[in-house]
Amino acid sequence: MKKYYSPFALYAYLSMVLTTVVLLTLLLVKVNTPWWLILILLVLIGLGSLVPVTARLDLIQRMMRNLKSGLTLPTIKQRWPDPLYPLLQQMYEFNSLDQDITNLRVGWMAQVAQGAAQEERNRLARELHDSIKQQLFSMQMSAAAVQQRWESDPDGARKALNDLQQSSQEALAEMNALLLQLSPAPLERVGLTQAIQEQCEALGYRSGAKINCQIDELPEDALLPSGWQESIFRIVQEAFSNIARHARATQVVLRLQKDDAGQQLMLKIEDNGQGFSSTAEPSGQGLHGILKRAEALGGQAQLSSKPGQGVLLQVNLPLLAIDLEEELEAQVDNRLNRIACISLLGGVLSAIAFLPVLLAQTGIYLEMTIENGIWLWLALVIGLLLATGWLAGRFIPAANRSAQIMQSALAGIGASIIAYGALLAASPAIQGMDALLNHGLKPASETQTSILIIDAALGIFAWTHAAFWILILVGAGLGAIGGLLAVYHSDSKTIKSEMVWRPIASMLIAGSSCAYLFGALVLPTMEVAMLENAMKFGVLRELRFLPHFAPFLVLTTPLFILLVSLGYHYRKLTQDMQSGTVQKLEQAHWSSFNLAVLSFGVAASSSLLGWITLQDIPTTSSVFILGAALLLITNAIFFLRLTVRSRRLLITRLQPRWIWLLYVIPALVVLLPGVILATLYDVFSAWILVFYLAILLGFSLAFSLLPQSARPASRLARIRQKAAELNNNWLAAAVSLILPAFPMGSAGLAIISVMIPFVNPLDSDRLPGWVARGDTIASLLRGDLLPRQPLGFLILLVISLVLVGLWVFLTHLRILNAQRRR
Structure with missing residues (x-):
């Protein structure tokens, strides 16, 4: 691919539209145009400026659908203005690369299939030699013994006949197990539980070992990647094959069950055979295949052994490892x-x-x-x-x-x-x-x-x-x-x-925060003016409503809505953490952190306004604002507590090197209004504000340039989830x-x-x-x-x-x- 898509064209287009709107507004105001006519013209310009972008987005959606379905992409022609044309060109490059990759994949898969077929022939030959051939040879010897002793030794003939019957049963079990292995879809005829039990029975006949097979209730297919049952079956198959050929075990235990936390599916296969030295790890293709199959399912396989103490194979597959994009595409x-x-x-x-x-x-x-x-x-x-x-x-x-x-x-x-x-x-x-x-x-x-x-x-x-x-x-x-x-x-x-309440609660938090901060900005000044006027003319006792009631009348409504919405989010995040799923834990972690920062930012900005007014004339508004700030800081502490708890549970997933930017950037953004207010009221100098903005811009640019692998795994999924909820x-x-x-x-x-x-x-x-x-x-x-x-x-x-x-x-x-x- 030549280069990544650059949003410069889109930014330039939006800047041009904004400049046009500003200049047109100044011109219309200068010629005394009615305000309602200016509003109508600006709305029409805004809607018209979105037409090229929305048209291209619709075309991009159709191109994505064609790419997914393998259809030909529609032809495009550049027009003006066309801020998303570079993105369309890059999608065409994606299509050409996809064709090349498809051709390479077809050739590679053909070579792999040919090698796999030869390997399967060799494995089949070994299985027939080690199992069925030996059973047929035993049956032949037993039949010859019956023929020789039929008249001279009837008891020996009957014993040989019993051996013949036993060998035939063992051969039949071995043949069923082998046919199950050779089947392209081995679990279509029988389920995973019965298929594993048949493999255990065949291993018992083949090796003479006592097999203990314990299979609990299996998880739903939706909780594991597609094809997990066949992969588990093939892992059991390969492990049993190794036990039969090399272990010389007398006891084999197989357990397939969930762990105590219900977050993993565990497969344990243990034998008491001769084992091997852990320093000389075996390099057979069978064990290598087991490891690859476990990794393909998002899990891991561990093999432990000591000479003379058998072998323990444990495969752990994490549950709920559903593809997040498929999960979020649900209605x-x-x-x-x-x-x-x-x-x-x-x-x-x-x-x-x-x-x-x-x-x-x-x-x-x-x-x-x-x-x-x-x-x-x-x-x-x-x-x-x-x-x-x-x-x-x-x-x-x-x-x-x-x-x-x-x-x-x-x-x-x-x-x-x-x-x-x-x-x-x-x-x-x-x-x-x-x-x-x-x-x-x-x-x-x-x-x-x-x-x-x-x-x-x-x-x-x-x-x-x-x-x-x-x-x-x-x-x-x-x-x-x-x-x-x-x-x-x-x-x-x-x-x-369920009904989607979280985006509604988030919008209520945003709206109530803005309304509360605006009230905290205006109300103290208004209360001071009313108090000074009433005290100047001595009419404080003659008023129907005292000015001291102003904060309770004005600020209580947005503050109440803000606290209730934060409480709803806290309850839902607590439920997400109790669910124990990795995706919800990660969502709870980042949501609780953002809400903690938001609560602290609103508290800091409002308390700064209240404190500035309090220094001039103590008012009820200032005291109310400072008291409400304590409530918001308490909320922030509760959300930080959720953040720390979820962080401890996700310590193995939150490891990207630059993940600290996701903690710093929201904190800087939320605290920005407070820094601006402090600068306006001469608490800080203007240079501190400039330095603050430069740091925020630098961190934002640094994060925007990070590759996807350096970002949290579920960040894209959370963005898609919020977009889908707001779309609907x-x-x-x-x-x-x-x-x-x-x-x-x-x-x-x-x-x-x-x-x-x-x-x-x-x-x-x-x-x-x-x-x-x-x-x-x-x-x-x-x-x-x-x-x-x-x-x-x-x-x-x-x-x-x-x-x-x-x-x-x-x-x-x-x-x-x-x-x-x-």
Whole structure:
């Protein structure tokens, strides 16, 4: 092959697209283009820029399928832009090399087959000479003795006749064993257990030794590589052949069973023959074949002997040595994605049905008459949530009735959260600033202004977060009721695996971490400003909500979601470690390490923000953040404990020389936000940040250049697993990523859209030369807040979908690159 594929063309293409987007945005902003038109144009450019990449990825997939099936590759022509064209060229080189390798393999296999055939003829000749020929000679002598003694010595004739019968039985057993050896598929007629027992019987006749054959229940075929039973049979065959020819043993013991831990299949063959010196290891082809067969199965064979003390042959085959790629190609459950689709439909319809109720709520502040039909719209919203649960229970298969109700409740929760983010969050936000809206856009005293603004801000936070959790409970209840109304049905053919929760929990961890860190950045400053204002005018006792409640109102939601998601991961990782399988142990090791680093990174970054604020003015937010950091550090310690335990169990597998990079790089990445914050607040100098980034970049480049053999064995398998899970549950993952930000984002949107425009009118008597913008309560509520709420939800959802899609796209590129390096 001429050279490896270089991603430079792809990076250059993406850089060109990014540069075009930036320049176009600056140009459009300069000519005063409306923001919504800029957004539409940028989305269209982004989608258009993905067309050449997605088209080539589709072609690569077809080429991989053709390579796997041995078909001709489709012709390609370079076009512009074509960032993946070098990868297509390399696949053509792979195809040509594959043809050459196939031709060499055919010739080599023909030579090997010819040599093996000659070796088999020689072995067959030895077997016939040592076994059947001797038995036939004995039968001939016995028949001659019977003929000579038939009349003169009847007793001797009968004894010779018995010997003849015994020899014929031995010859028959030897012949059956020999025919079993010669069969191209020796285990098609009988199973492995019976075939080994027949070999034991033939060895007993042939050598005169007492054979003790102990065979326990054999493992399933899926737990060992293909053809393991025939390989075990051939190993037993060759070992027995050596015992019959060389051992001169009187006792032979064969044991085939699992070890005590259930992780290996052990074959032990022991005799009490003459043995041999361990310093002069035998070099026969038979023993060499035994070693090769064991290695081909991923196991090992050990031969121990001393002169006069017999020989012990032990073969250990690790169980669950399934090809990871084949295991991960199994169908990944997509029921969560189907639930998310139903929830999205139910949530959007519920938000639309709630719009008349919201308009009626805003009409209170506009002195409009409220119609009596509002309760019908509320009933329609409840009916839609019930219908969402019914659809999930009716059309998504479940293992049992309880699982069906749980899936329906989950669909109800999803629909209520989506309805909340799309529109319903505006209602509790309006209720939170009720006093401010009742006062209106008119001047107020400084004391009254302080009370109205602080109460409105804290009221918005309180009502939006409370409504978020109340809607979750209501959605769960209505969805469960809808599931009860649905007819239960279960299709065992459809339910092939458990519901995939880990990527959802991972997205919740990512979203809640970002929301929590953003709150930790903004909230202390906001609390300080509210406290200073309230203390300045002496209105602290007159507030409905004290500023000290701010961290409990804002930070509790993302922190709770983060801790629950981390707890779910800890429980699953503990189960993986208890399973004892090598693949799950390795997955538990790296996952627990990454979560430990993430927990410590969030704790360090948030505590740094809290400590910086605490040095100026001690606030409840700072103390809350530092206390939450202790909880996160405790989580990190628990995950590090799992990391150390799994490392001890995997010490023989985690041996690549450069594996320490996999520990260092995630730690540096997670701690990067804290280093940036410390630099911004002058805790560190800018040179330390530059040096830190250089180290991180150097380690990342060093790891990217490592060959596949220098990386953990199951790393590619874990990447494939995550990609498959996100491919089949993309919508559920996207919603989970933005879910923790809904309450805080909705509250911030209400503050920006309604509360902040109230500040200047309230202070208008103290602002000389102030000119009103013409804002009214109607324009603020119905012209700004209500349209921005669904638009903000749509933007968040699009960004989340793009991030999930980008992650899946980059993951597939990593998989292709790793497969190329193999």
